[in-house]
Amino acid sequence: MTNQDSKKVTQTIGKEEEKDSVVEQWFEPMLLDTTLNFSNNVYLTLKHSDSIFYNEYFLDSKIIDSLTKPHNNRHIEALEIERYLLKTQSNHVKRDSSGLHVKLKHGDWRLLSLDPLADEADNTFEYYFSDIGFYSIRVQWGEGNGYKLINHIDGTETNLFGRPYFSPDGHYVISVNMDFEAGYSQNGFQLFRNENGKLKHLGNYEPSEWGPYSAKWIDNYRLILKNQTFDFKNVNIDYLDFYAELRIKKSG
Numbered sequence: 001m002t003n004q005d006s007k008k009v010t011q012t013i014g015k016e017e018e019k020d021s022v023v024e025q026w027f028e029p030m031l032l033d034t035t036l037n038f039s040n041n042v043y044l045t046l047k048h049s050d051s052i053f054y055n056e057y058f059l060d061s062k063i064i065d066s067l068t069k070p071h072n073n074r075h076i077e078a079l080e081i082e083r084y085l086l087k088t089q090s091n092h093v094k095r096d097s098s099g100l101h102v103k104l105k106h107g108d109w110r111l112l113s114l115d116p117l118a119d120e121a122d123n124t125f126e127y128y129f130s131d132i133g134f135y136s137i138r139v140q141w142g143e144g145n146g147y148k149l150i151n152h153i154d155g156t157e158t159n160l161f162g163r164p165y166f167s168p169d170g171h172y173v174i175s176v177n178m179d180f181e182a183g184y185s186q187n188g189f190q191l192f193r194n195e196n197g198k199l200k201h202l203g204n205y206e207p208s209e210w211g212p213y214s215a216k217w218i219d220n221y222r223l224i225l226k227n228q229t230f231d232f233k234n235v236n237i238d239y240l241d242f243y244a245e246l247r248i249k250k251s252g
Contacts (some may be wrong), residue, residue, distance in 0.1 A: 037202030049245040056214040078124040132170040144185040178211030
């Protein structure tokens with residue numbers, strides 16, 4: 001972690017016999033304010049924000065907790081959530097012995113095949129953006145996971161860092177993922193522009209000492225990221241949440 005990214009506090013332990021020991025503590029990024037140039041005419045501003053309450057995604061947190069509490073495995077948890085969703089989404093998504101299928105707009109079912117070269121082990125359904133025309137799919141790898149958006153018109157797949165969040169008008173989608181420790185997957189966020197069902201990649205931002213794990217759009221150009229960093233205390237690590245506002249702006 002650099003001085004540009006964070007505040008580092010070094011405390012010397014007071015006891016004489018421990019005078020050579022130090023405790024290093026990391027806190028949330030102090031100089032988070034930055035401008036990100038993502039394309040020729042789109043840039044983003046990122047700055048600290050007050051905390052806000054929101055459910056992380058598509059289900060109430062109490063429902064998610066009840067489904068995932070018995071397990072300590074992300075893949076099994078994702079399958080439990082999918083099983084719950086299939087009770088009401090069976091007209092659009094189904095699973096059989098061959099894998100996960102999604103229904104395209106013209107009525108055909110598409111099997112979501114796995115790419116062994118990408119270490120894909122399973123696909124699980126997580127959400128159907130029916131008004132916008134995309135399926136959100138969690139992809140389990142041998143180690144870690146990613147996400148895909150599936151266009152419901154022609155089945156085009158777009159690989160993502162993490163969970164997608166569409167702006168209220170469906171014009172932008174941000175994908176966020178936190179993995180700044182293990183490094184099994186990419187850490188940070190991606191921004192895409194939805195151009196009549198075709199997703200145009202505008203850019204990525206990949207911080208090294210913190211990561212976003214959920215997002216909430218405030219309007220069509222502004223959203224709040226919920227992030228996590230960590231604080232070293234002797235041999236223990238405390239994880240700390242903080243919030244940041246991301247604003248999309250156009251130049252020219």
